[in-house]
Amino acid sequence: xxxxxxxxxxPPLARSTVDRAAHRRTDADWLALAWSRSRVVVVDIxxxxxxxxxxxxxxxxxxxxxxxADPADRLFLGEHDGTPYFAVAAPLPDVAGARTVNLxxxxxxxxxxxxxxxxxxxxxxxxxxxxxxxxxxxxxTTPSGGGWVRxxxxxxxxxxxxxxxxxxxxxxxxxxPDGRCLLGHNAGWAVAPGVRRFSCLAGFVEPGESAEAAVxxxxxxxxxxVVADPTxxxxxxxxxxxxxxxxxxxYADPAAPVRVDPTEITHAxxxxxxxxxxxxxxxxxxxxxxxxxxxxxxxxxxHFLVTEWVNEx
Numbered sequence: 001x002x003x004x005x006x007x008x009x010x011p012p013l014a015r016s017t018v019d020r021a022a023h024r025r026t027d028a029d030w031l032a033l034a035w036s037r038s039r040v041v042v043v044d045i046x047x048x049x050x051x052x053x054x055x056x057x058x059x060x061x062x063x064x065x066x067x068x069a070d071p072a073d074r075l076f077l078g079e080h081d082g083t084p085y086f087a088v089a090a091p092l093p094d095v096a097g098a099r100t101v102n103l104x105x106x107x108x109x110x111x112x113x114x115x116x117x118x119x120x121x122x123x124x125x126x127x128x129x130x131x132x133x134x135x136x137x138x139x140x141t142t143p144s145g146g147g148w149v150r151x152x153x154x155x156x157x158x159x160x161x162x163x164x165x166x167x168x169x170x171x172x173x174x175x176x177p178d179g180r181c182l183l184g185h186n187a188g189w190a191v192a193p194g195v196r197r198f199s200c201l202a203g204f205v206e207p208g209e210s211a212e213a214a215v216x217x218x219x220x221x222x223x224x225x226v227v228a229d230p231t232x233x234x235x236x237x238x239x240x241x242x243x244x245x246x247x248x249x250x251y252a253d254p255a256a257p258v259r260v261d262p263t264e265i266t267h268a269x270x271x272x273x274x275x276x277x278x279x280x281x282x283x284x285x286x287x288x289x290x291x292x293x294x295x296x297x298x299x300x301x302x303h304f305l306v307t308e309w310v311n312e313x
Contacts, residue, residue, distance in 0.1 A: 011236035011247065011304040012108035016116025018085065020078040025146035028071075034084035035074055040066040041087040041121040044100075045129045049122040049239065052098040056109040058118060059098050060085075067093065075124045075147030080113055087121035087147070089128065103239070107299030123239035124148075127160045130241065134158065162237065166214045167202035168248040169305040170227055177274035180254050181309060183295075184223060184268040196267060196287065197294035200302040202245070215248050223268045224259030227252045233308070236301050245301045249309070277310050 024030055039060040044050045052059035067090035075087040092100060103122060107115060124147055134141050134152040141150035141158060150158040170182040183198035191197075203218035205211055215230040227250035238245045254270045269287060276295065279285050285293045296302035 009304070009308065011234050011245075011301040012299050013103065013115060013119050013238070013301070014234060014236040015112040016120075017112045018078040018080045018116040018120070020120075021076075022148075024079075025076055025148050031074070031076060031146055032071060034076075035063055035071070035086060038063055038084040038086050040074075041077070041085065041117055042067060042092055043087055043089050043121050043125040044092045045089050045125050046091070047100070048102060049126060049241075050092065050100050050102045051118060051121070052092055052095055053101050053106055053110075054095075054098050056106060056111075058110065058114040059095055061093075065093075067091070072143045073147075075121065075128070075143075077117055077120050077124075085117055087117075087125060089125040104297055104299050108303070109298070119237050119239060123162075123237055123242060124160065126239050126241040131158055160242075162242050162244040164205040164211065164246060165202055165238075165243045166205060166211050166218060166246050166248055167200050167301055167305070168215045168219060168227070168230065168250050169200050169302075169309055170219060170225065170250050170252050171309060172254050172270075173251045175312065177272060177277075179273045179312075180270045181273070181276065181306070182223065182225065182252060182254075182258070182268060182270050183306075184260070184265040187262065187264055187266050192294070194292055195294050196291045197296070198267070198269065198271070199296045199300070200305055201265070202302075204243075205246075211246050211248070215250055219250065219252070222261055222264045224261075225252045225256050233305060234301070236304075238301070247301045247305050249305070273310055276306060280307070280310065 067088055069088045077085040077087055131150050139152040141152045143150055172180045184201050185196050185198055201219050201222050205214040212230045216227055219225055219227045230248045230250040233247040233249055235244060235246045258268050260268050275285050279293050279295050
C-alpha cells in the first residue's frame with residue numbers, strides 16, 4: 001500500500017496532531033504550572049469566533065502577552081510536542097503584521113496542529129458564551145475542568161455538546177467527465193452580483209433519527225429528490241456555533257424532477273464532473289440563468305466531498 005493510500009484524505013477541519021490530554025483537565029496544580037509555559041490562542045467570540053494569523057499560521061501568545069484571564073477561564077486545549085496549549089476568549093490584541101480571520105477563511109490552509117487548536121478553541125469559546133446559565137434552572141454557571149465543564153451553584157454539571165448534522169453529495173454514480181452531482185443554493189446565503197454559490201445539501205439530524213435516514217429525508221424535503229445508498233464518508237466539527245457535520249454520498253436519478261422548497265433552497269442544479277472541475281480550475285461556468293457558478297469554501301466539508309467526487313475519475 002502506498003503512503004498516499006495509508007494517509008486517507010480527511011475533511012479540512014478534521015485534522016489535528018494535538019493530544020487533548022483529558023486526564024490533565026481535573027489537575028488544577030498541573031494546569032497552573034502548565035499555563036506558565038504554555039502558548040495561548042485568543043478567540044474573539046463577540047466577533048463570531050475570530051482569531052489572529054500571520055501568513056497561514058496561528059498567532060500564539062506567551063502567557064504574559066495574552067489577555068488577562070482568571071484560571072477558571074483558561075481553556076485547556078491539549079499538548080503538542082511537550083507544549084501545553086490554552087485558549088482565552090477576549091478581544092484580539094493588536095499584533096503587527098497579523099490579520100483577523102475565522103475558520104471559514106483559513107481553516108483549510110492551517111497546518112494540522114493549528115487546525116486542531118483553532119477549531120477546538122472556537123468551539124469551546126462558543127459553548128462557554130452560550131452557557132453562562134444552566135438551561136434547566138436559570139442559575140449562573142462557572143467554568144471548571146480546564147474549561148471542559150460548567151457547574152451551577154448546586155453542583156449540577158454541564159458538558160460541551162455538539163449538534164449532529166448531515167451533509168450529502170448527491171450524484172448519479174456515473175464515472176468520467178459526464179457524471180453529475182446535484183448542488184443547491186441555500187435561501188439564507190448572500191448572493192454576490194452575478195455569482196451564485198452552490199453546495200451540498202444538508203440538515204440537522206432529528207431526535208430518534210439515524211444519520212442515514214436524515215440524509216434521505218433532508219434531500220427529499222429540500223429538493224424533492226429520492227436518494228438511495230447513503231454512504232458515510234467522514235466528519236468534521238463546524239463550530240458556528242456547535243455542529244458536527246457528518247459527510248455522506250448518495251445516489252439519485254438526474255431525470256427525476258427537482259422541486260425545491262423555497263424556504264430552504266432557492267436554486268438546485270445538476271452539474272457535470274467536468275463543469276465542477278472547471279470551476280475549481282478558475283474557469284467561468286454559468287447556470288441557465290446566466291449567473292456564474294460558485295462552489296463551497298475550502299474549509300468546508302462540502303468542498304471536501306465535492307473535490308473527492310471530482311477526483312474519482
